[in-house]
Amino acid sequence: MPNNVKPIHPRKIEILEAAVTCFLEKGYHQTGVRDIVAKAGISLGNLYNHFKGKEAILVFIAEIEGQELSGFVNRLSDNADPRIRLEWFVQNYAEYVALPENALLGVEILTEALRSPTIADVFGRNRDQLIAALAGCLTKGGESGVFSSQFNPSAVACMILDTLEGQGLRNLSLSSRGKHVKDTIGPFILNALKP
Amino acid sequence: MPNNVKPIHPRKIEILEAAVTCFLEKGYHQTGVRDIVAKAGISLGNLYNHFKGKEAILVFIAEIEGQELSGFVNRLSDNADPRIRLEWFVQNYAEYVALPENALLGVEILTEALRSPTIADVFGRNRDQLIAALAGCLTKGGESGVFSSQFNPSAVACMILDTLEGQGLRNLSLSSRGKHVKDTIGPFILNALKP
DNA sequence: AGACAAAGAACGAACGTTCGTTCATAATCA
């Protein structure tokens, strides 16, 4: 599938970056459109030449996030040894969600998705792709005997994502608890999947 | 430890219940104090006779949530077989966080804790208690050989909580994915902890 | 090349609404 033929207006990108910064600093609802335009260095009215409204900005951000996830999806779907694929994913997705910007934006989008159907749509689509790819890897591993096949692959996929993302979120608070989670999470999951 | 000597004013409870309802329906930031007083059937000014402000209401709610969690903490800390304790916890805590009110309120408090030190304080205290109790159970099980002792108990405790709470959150969206998580989660964790 | 029109990007004042909070005042109770 080719990318959007129309290149994105540079101003639109500036607005997006400003919005992301604001959302990270103050949260979506605590951020006003004036905060965004101030950070972007543009006028109030001009924002509405590029976005239909405030929510449209968050939708766009969620879509970009989805594109970033597709890298994981592709890698999970190749033909390598499922165990290698899984180890790679756990390691790299853990690092991805450990970046404060990703963790914070993720939870911001998640909570907004709880009430906004538009956001929920994008968010759900992104997540379903990831779960499907991960579940596919688990299924393959189950068939070839590398993983236990006593568990529902989709369910395990959900749990793995929850665990990884939860760890990313927890890193945001200063609590020293769970400092060793990063090193424990991989072996723990592999142990659980042992046939 | 005796409960608060001063009984809580009935009006205060009404306000709390109204606030919880509103926060569940619209989210914390989307809820105005006027929504709360309307739902509670009181006047705008009267709310400020019982709470210092809007945030104080959320703090109070978070503290109540903490009291509810102490039930799990106590049960996790008794002297029963660690494996029984863990199984009980996984089952019952999963049910607890699967209740939409608990899942929604939890994420609402969590996200607010990311930016408000006051909320972060209460939230962190609650969570640390739970993690400590769960980790204690895991340690005990490790010593008696029921559980593998290759993992850091606190880290595993964090992961278990993440997984259970993540499952509760996911139930909120209609996505049919992860429907079997509830039945998979217990065996999965026990399998991972097998010595 | 120079004149003119069309397009759209940029602007910021202004809109009506809602926000959380305060305050003077009235009612209620001990």
Next chain:
DNA sequence: TGATTATGAACGAACGTTCGTTCTTTGTCT
């Protein structure tokens, strides 16, 4: 009567959005 509880008008600030206008660029015609 003095203390507590209740009221809702009022406050200033902030909200997301709309609007008419200006400025800059691009295309077209002679």
